[in-house]
Amino acid sequence: MKRWTEQKEIPSETHNELASYPEFIRDLLFNRGIDTKEKAEQFLNPDYERDLHDPFLMLNMDRAVGRILEAINKKEKIIVFADCDADGIPGSVVLNDFFLKVGHENFEIYIPHRYKEKYGLNIDAIKKFKNDGASLLITVDCGITDNEEVAYATKEGIDVIVTDHHLPGEDLPSAYAIVNPNQKECSYPNPNLCGGGVAFKLVQALIDKGNFEVGPNGWEKWLIDAAGISTISDMVPLTGENRAIAHFGLKVLRKTNRPGIAKLLQKKRIAQNQVTEEDVGFTITPHINAATRMGVPHNAFLMLKTRDGLEAHEYVQYLHQKNEERKKTVQTLLEEIDDRIGDVSNKEIISLGDPAWLPGILGLAANRVVEKYKKPVCLWGQEGSDVVRGSCRGDGSVHVKQLMDEIGSDFFLNHGGHVHSGGFSVGDSDVSKIENKFEEAYKKVKEESVDEELLIDKTLTLNDINWGNYALLESLAPYGVGNAKPLFKFEKLKIKEASFFGKTGTHLKLVFERPGSWGMPAIQFFAHDYEDGLNLEPGNYVDVLAHIEKDMFRRNPSLRLRLVDIKEAEL
Structure with missing residues (x-):
């Protein structure tokens, strides 16, 4: 059972403090802990220089940077060992692009196979690195609990720099340096970075100290698209620095020079210049994970890092195929579960x-x-x-x-x-x-x-659904953990049309009567069975909780409701 809970009413002093903002979003700002004009300005207008913290505030960052710069100067063999998910793989792309940009070619990106290798570092892989002449191993999104493996690598003459964000155990690995904002003694202001975010901070620090000739100041901003994918995919709180990484990551994605991303979006009929956090979460992330779940995760890395259009096409086709295989495998599994259950x-x-x-x-x-x-x-x-x-x-x-x-x-x-x-x-x-x-x-x-609680941001009428208010909602994005998509309550809506769609008939579409128009469409994917007695036939009245979203069907933009819950209206 789901409980509908109204958010606290905005206090008069906060209402006055936010008086310069449209009435429509004052409640939404307050519900997100924003109660001053200063906080609102920072939230609504992310700033790269202001919102991204000094990377050297992170414990051991200076030691890690010093060792990597030494390896670059001596042309040592460097291994980047990344976790095989949609956080670690884009994080490895950040380091890959950095090494190529500064002219260090003696490196390898290694992404373990999900089923053939254990999570994190493993001894067999380290033996391979030793045989290949590696002297420095950098982890991305893993390693913080791999004490045995780090000790083995160190014994074999390989320095290990652990970059991770997962919670450490009681005993830390004996690495050359550990860069993790969740270490007990680390006072970095943002402990909620994802693995790719930590990798991006490392590159920020390397560029700051390395005196590399890489072009204009702030070149590393072009890598924030990969860090943004990691941040959105790993579902870390999208507040503060993480919000800025996701925000600027999306801006770079909209004009990306990564042909793999461009071709993937094109294949899925997503306008690149309008890509959103939902496009990352529901398109880019699943395709990266499909390579991990169904095939070779390294191919997801290659799709992200390649600058060759033909290669990009091949890797996108591969990921698309694996994603389709994943869908079919899940469907077959569901049929087997139904038979057994x-x-x-x-x-x-x-x-x-x-x-x-x-x-x-x-x-x-x-x-x-x-x-x-x-x-x-x-x-x-x-x-x-x-x-x-x-x-x-x-x-x-x-x-x-x-x-x-x-x-x-x-x-x-x-x-x-x-x-x-x-x-x-x-x-x-x-x-x-x-x-x-x-x-x-x-x-x-x-x-x-x-009972599960559904927090209502605001009660609206269907007349409140217009492009002006939708633009205000877009100013609150990107949405995610810590900044949930606004949930609105609509009361006494009269059903005009009702139908189910999709191959299995599990998706619900309603059209509500709306004066002055043909109606307001509303959908819910994988619609659950509502409580007995709820009548969704045309002519009946309901209260609904829903998000407002843009529908791009046939590239003709319109607004609709994304249903979350429905109850019979009290007339």
């Missing part, structure tokens, strides 16, 4: 797995299973490894991380997550215990759970 009426939580299932697609499948059965879901797979990996998704009845915490690290090898999603790993000898563990934990945790 049986009667769920007496199940409080769905827990299923198979050694043949690809762990990399289980989160996608779990989302769909939750949408269909309205219950929390945990799926696991193995795909040849001796470690079972699983993904959990919630239905709003339970906090997913708390659910896994209840089971605990005595059972899990690793686990973590958030309110609605999480992941875990267990030894293959414990597979038979997974279902019972989740069922027992759910019974305990559910008693402490509360």
